[in-house]
Amino acid sequence: MIDRCFTFIIWLTAGIVFLAFGWLISEVVVQGVGKLSWSFLTDEPARSGREGGIYPIIVSTLLILGTALVIVIPLGLGSAIWLAEFTKKSSKRVQSTRLILDVLAGVPSIVFGLFGYAFFCGFLDLGFSILSGGLTLACMMLPILIRTTEAGLTAVPNDWRRAGAALGVSRTTLLWQVLLPYASPAITAGLLLSIGRATAETAALIFTSGYVDRMPESLNDSGRALAVHIYDLSMNVVGGDKAAYGSALVLIIMVVIINLSANALSEFWLEKKINRLQ
Amino acid sequence: MSKGLVTGNAYTLGSIEQGEPCCEAVSHFSIRDLAVSYQQETVLSNVSLEVYKGCITALIGPSGCGKSSFLSALNRLSDMVPGAKVSGDIIFEGENIFDTSVDVRTLRTKIGMIFQKPNPFPLSIRKNLELPLKEHGVRNKSEIESKIFDVLHSVGLWNEVKDRLHCSALSLSGGQQQRLCIARALILEPSVLLMDEPCSALDPISSGIVEEMIQRLAGRYTIIIVTHNLAQARRIANYAAFFWMTERVGKLIEFGQCRPLFESPQHSLTAAYVSGEKG
Ligand SMILES: Nc1ncnc2c1ncn2[C@@H]1O[C@H](COP(=O)(O)OP(=O)(O)O)[C@@H](O)[C@H]1O
Ligand SMILES: [Mg+2]
Numbered sequence: 287m288i289d290r291c292f293t294f295i296i297w298l299t300a301g302i303v304f305l306a307f308g309w310l311i312s313e314v315v316v317q318g319v320g321k322l323s324w325s326f327l328t329d330e331p332a333r334s335g336r337e338g339g340i341y342p343i344i345v346s347t348l349l350i351l352g353t354a355l356v357i358v359i360p361l362g363l364g365s366a367i368w369l370a371e372f373t374k375k376s377s378k379r380v381q382s383t384r385l386i387l388d389v390l391a392g393v394p395s396i397v398f399g400l401f402g403y404a405f406f407c408g409f410l411d412l413g414f415s416i417l418s419g420g421l422t423l424a425c426m427m428l429p430i431l432i433r434t435t436e437a438g439l440t441a442v443p444n445d446w447r448r449a450g451a452a453l454g455v456s457r458t459t460l461l462w463q464v465l466l467p468y469a470s471p472a473i474t475a476g477l478l479l480s481i482g483r484a485t486a487e488t489a490a491l492i493f494t495s496g497y498v499d500r501m502p503e504s505l506n507d508s509g510r511a512l513a514v515h516i517y518d519l520s521m522n523v524v525g526g527d528k529a530a531y532g533s534a535l536v537l538i539i540m541v542v543i544i545n546l547s548a549n550a551l552s553e554f555w556l557e558k559k560i561n562r563l564q
Numbered sequence: 565m566s567k568g569l570v571t572g573n574a575y576t577l578g579s580i581e582q583g584e585p586c587c588e589a590v591s592h593f594s595i596r597d598l599a600v601s602y603q604q605e606t607v608l609s610n611v612s613l614e615v616y617k618g619c620i621t622a623l624i625g626p627s628g629c630g631k632s633s634f635l636s637a638l639n640r641l642s643d644m645v646p647g648a649k650v651s652g653d654i655i656f657e658g659e660n661i662f663d664t665s666v667d668v669r670t671l672r673t674k675i676g677m678i679f680q681k682p683n684p685f686p687l688s689i690r691k692n693l694e695l696p697l698k699e700h701g702v703r704n705k706s707e708i709e710s711k712i713f714d715v716l717h718s719v720g721l722w723n724e725v726k727d728r729l730h731c732s733a734l735s736l737s738g739g740q741q742q743r744l745c746i747a748r749a750l751i752l753e754p755s756v757l758l759m760d761e762p763c764s765a766l767d768p769i770s771s772g773i774v775e776e777m778i779q780r781l782a783g784r785y786t787i788i789i790v791t792h793n794l795a796q797a798r799r800i801a802n803y804a805a806f807f808w809m810t811e812r813v814g815k816l817i818e819f820g821q822c823r824p825l826f827e828s829p830q831h832s833l834t835a836a837y838v839s840g841e842k843g
Contacts, residue, residue, distance in 0.1 A: 374646050445683035449745070451644050452677035453696040453752065454669035463695060464685050560686050 314534050321532025331499050334523045335515060340533055342501040346416060346509025347485070347540075350495055353420025353505060354484055358427045363473070365428075366435035367461065384433075391429040395483075398426045399490035407494055414508040419495025423487060427480035434476025438469035467559035474552035478545055485541055488513045512537045592617040592756065592786045593638065598652035600633040600642065608633050608814040611652070613805055617755075620778070620787045622797035622822065625807030625837070630814030631790045634807070635758050638788070639675040640668050657755075673700055676749030680761040682741035684733035684748070689725055692733045692744060693751050700752060715747040719777055739770025743777065750781075757781065759789040763796065775800060794838060798826055806834045 329339030373380045402422030412418045442465050450460040466473070488511070496508035497518060510518075516533045519526035593615035600608040608630030615621050623631045633642065640661060642648045654661045661671055673696075684692050693712045702708060712729075716722040721743050725736070733744055742762060749757060759778070763771035778787060779800050791797050797804055801822040806829075808817045818825060818834045829835040836842035 376646075443683075445679070445681060446685055448641065448644070448679065449683040449685065449748075452639060452641055452672055452679075453699070453748065454672035455696060455699045456669070459695070459699050464687070468686055 311538070314531055314538060317528070318531035318533075318535030321528050322535060326532055327536070330501065331529075334526065335499065335519050335529050336523060336526050337529075340512070340515065340529075340536065342499060343510050343512055343515045343533070344536065344540075346495070346502055347512045349416045349502060349505065349509060350419045350423060350491070350511055351481065351484055353417060354423035354427060355481075357421065357424040358431055358480065359477070361424075362428050362431035363435060366432045366439065369432065370436045370439035371457065371461065371465070387429040387433055391433060394489075395426060395487055396489040398422055399493040401425070402490060403493040412506070414494065414496035414498075415506045416495050416502055416509045417505045419491045419509070419511070420505075422490050422494045423484045426487070426490060427484055430480040430483065431473075431476045434479065435469070435473045438472025438476070439465060441472065442468050463559065467556055470552045470556050474548055478548055481544055481548075482541060485511075485537065485544075486513055487511070488517045492517075512540070589614075589619075590617040591615070592657070594653075594655040595638075596653040596655070598634065598637060598650070598654065600630060600637055601649045602633075602645070603647040604649075606813050608807075611816045613816060613819045615786060615788060616803065617786050618783045619802040620782045620789060620800050621803040621805065622801035623788065623790045623805050623807060624792075624794060624797050625814075625817075626809065627792075628814075629807040629809040631807055632760050633814070635677075635760050635788065635790060638756075638758055639672050639677055641672075641677065643668065673752040674754050675756040675758060676746075676752065676754040678742070678746055678749060678757065678759040678762045681765050682738055682745050684736070684741050684744050686732065686734055688730050689733050689736070689744060690729040692748055696748060696752055711751050715750045718750055718781070719743040719747045720773070721747060737770065739766050739773055742766060742770070742774055746774075746777070754785070756786045756788070759787065761790050761792060764792060794826075794840075798822065806831075806837060808833050808837070 326339045327344065328341050330342055331340060332338030369380060369383065399422065402418060402425065406412045406418040406421050407414060412421075446464050446468075447460065450457075450464070491511045491514050495511060495514075497510045497514050498508040499510045499515065500507075502509040512533055516530050516537065519530035519533065523529075591614045595615070596612050598608070598611040599606060611634060623634065625631055633648075636642045636645070637650045638654060638656075638661075640650075642650050650662070656671075657674075659666060685695065687695065690712065693715065694708060697708055697711060702711070713722065716725065721740060724740060725731075725744075728735075733741065736744060742765075746757070746762075762778070763774050766774060775796060778789065781787060782800070782802075789797075789801070803820065804822045804825045805819040806817045806825065807814050809815070818829060818831045820830075825834065826838050829838060833842070
C-alpha cells in the first residue's frame with residue numbers, strides 16, 4: 287500500500303516536472319516559430335528589435351562565449367588537474383581552495399557583474415566590451431568547471447595511477463592517455479553546465495559587455511548577448527514580445543546544438559582514446 | 565596444468581614440487597635495515613635480507629604485517645603514497661635505489677610490479693602493451709608488434725586474444741586480465757617482478773594458470789611474490805621470508821630456503837604459522 291502510494295507520488299512529481307518543461311518549451315516554440323526565418327537570423331535589428339533580425343546579437347553572443355571559453359577551458363582544466371592530481375587531499379590550502387570555489391559557484395551573477403564592471407571595465411580600462419563580458423563570464427564559469435572536472439578525475443580508480451607509476455609511465459602521459467579521457471564525460475557535463483549558465487546570463491553582461499545592438503567590429507566593441515536582448519525586448523520594448531520569443535527560440539536551439547556537439551566531441555575523443563567494455 | 569595444481573588445490577598443502585635453491589645464489593637485491601612508516605607510525609622495521617637472482621622469493625605472513633609496504637619500497641612506489649617514509653638501504657644491481665642519482669622511472673622499468681587486483685588500463689589489449697613501450701621510446705612498428713607477440717606468448721595469452729587485440733582489456737576475464745598485466749610488465753624487459761598476491765583475486769583455475777606461468781618465468785626473472793597461500797609458496801618458491809607483527813610493527817622473523825623454512829623452521833612463530841596454528 288505504502289509502496290503504491292510512493293510509486294504514485296514519484297510518477298506524479300515526474301509528470302509535473304515534465305509537463306512544466308513541456309509547457310515552457312512549447313510556449314516558446316509556438317510563440318517564436320512565426321518569427322523564425324532566414325532573414326531573422328541574418329538581418330540587423332530595426333526599431334529597437336521589434337523588426338529586423340538578430341544577426342549582430344548572435345555574433346556578439348558567440349564572441350562573448352568564445353572569449354570566455356578560451357579562458358575557461360585551459361585555466362579550468364589546469365586548476366582541476368592541479369587540485370585532483372598534484373595536491374594532497376587533506377592539506378589545508380587545498381581544502382580552503384575547494385571551499386572558496388564552492389562558494390563562488392553559488393554566488394549570484396549580479397555580484398560577478400559588479401566585479402566585472404569594476405575590475406575589467408574600470409580598473410583594466412576595457413570599457414563596455416565583448417572582452418569585459420567574456421572575462422566576467424569566465425570568472426563565473428571557472429568554479430563550476432573546476433569542481434566538476436576535479437570530481438571527475440577523483441572518481442577515476444587509483445589502480446591505474448599505481449599501474450602507470452609502476453611501469454615508469456609519466457604522470458603527463460597517464461593523464462592524457464587514461465585519466466582525462468576516462469573523466470571526459472564528467473568534464474563535458476561540467477563544461478555544458480557552465481556554458482548553460484553563461485548563455486542564460488543577463489545581469490553580469492549588462493554591466494560589462496553592454497547592450498549596443500550593432501555589429502561588433504572587434505572584441506573591444508560593446509555587444510549585446512541574446513539573453514540581454516530577450517530581457518530588453520520583453521521589459522523595455524513595447525510590442526517586442528514576438529521578437530523576444532523568436533530570440534528565445536534561437537537561444538534554445540543554440541544551446542541544444544552546443545550540447546549535442548560537445549557530447550559528440552567528447553564521445554569521439556573517448557572512443558579514440560579509451561576502450562571501455564563493449 | 566601444472567603438477568602443483570594436480571597435487572593440491574588452492575588451500576591444501578601438496579607435496580613440494582620445487583623449493584630447492586635454484587642456482588648458485590647471486591644477490592640481486594641486498595636489503596639492509598629497511599623500515600617503513602606511515603604518518604610517523606612505523607609499520608615495518610629492521611628488515612634485512614638478500615634476494616637472489618633468478619629465484620622466486622615468497623613473502624608470507626598475516627595481513628597487515630607490512631608485506632605490501634616492503635614490496636612497494638623495492639621499486640620506490642612508496643614515493644607516491646602520501647605520508648609514507650622509507651629508511652634503510654636497498655642495493656639493487658650494485659646501486660642504492662635511494663641515491664639521488666637514481667632515476668625512478670628507469671628503475672621501475674627494470675622492476676615490474678603486479679598487483680592483487682588486476683589493473684589493466686581501460687584501453688584496448690594492444691594499447692595496454694603499447695603505452696609503456698611508447699613511453700620508453702620504442703616507436704618502431706614492427707618492433708612493437710614483435711614484442712607484443714613475445715610477451716603475450718610468455719603469459720600464454722596469445723592464442724586467446726590474437727583475434728581481439730583491439731578489444732577492451734576490461735572485456736577479458738580476471739585471470740586473463742592478470743596475465744595481461746604481467747605481459748605489460750614484461751614488455752619493458754625488467755629483470756625483477758614484484759607480485760603482491762597476484763592470484764588472490766582470481767578463481768582457483770585462473771589462479772592455477774597464473775601460478776604455472778610464474779613458475780615458467782622463474783630463472784629468467786627474479787620474482788618476489790607475496791602470497792597468503794602457503795601451499796602455493798611451498799610449490800613455487802626457492803626462498804621464503806616470514807613476516808610477523810609484534811606490537812603493531814612488522815618484523816622479518818625468518819628468512820631462508822623455502823623447504824627448510826617450512827619443514828624445520830628455526831623460530832617457534834614460523835613453526836606455528838606454517839603449520840596453521842597461528843595467523
Ligand atoms: N597508505 C597507507 N597509509 C597508512 N597506513 C598504511 C598505508 N598502507 C598500509 N598501511 C598500514 O601499514 C600496515 C601494513 O600494511 P601492508 O603493508 O599493506 O601489510 P600486508 O600487505 O602485509 O597486509 C597496516 O597496518 C596498514 O594499515
Ligand atoms: Mg598486502
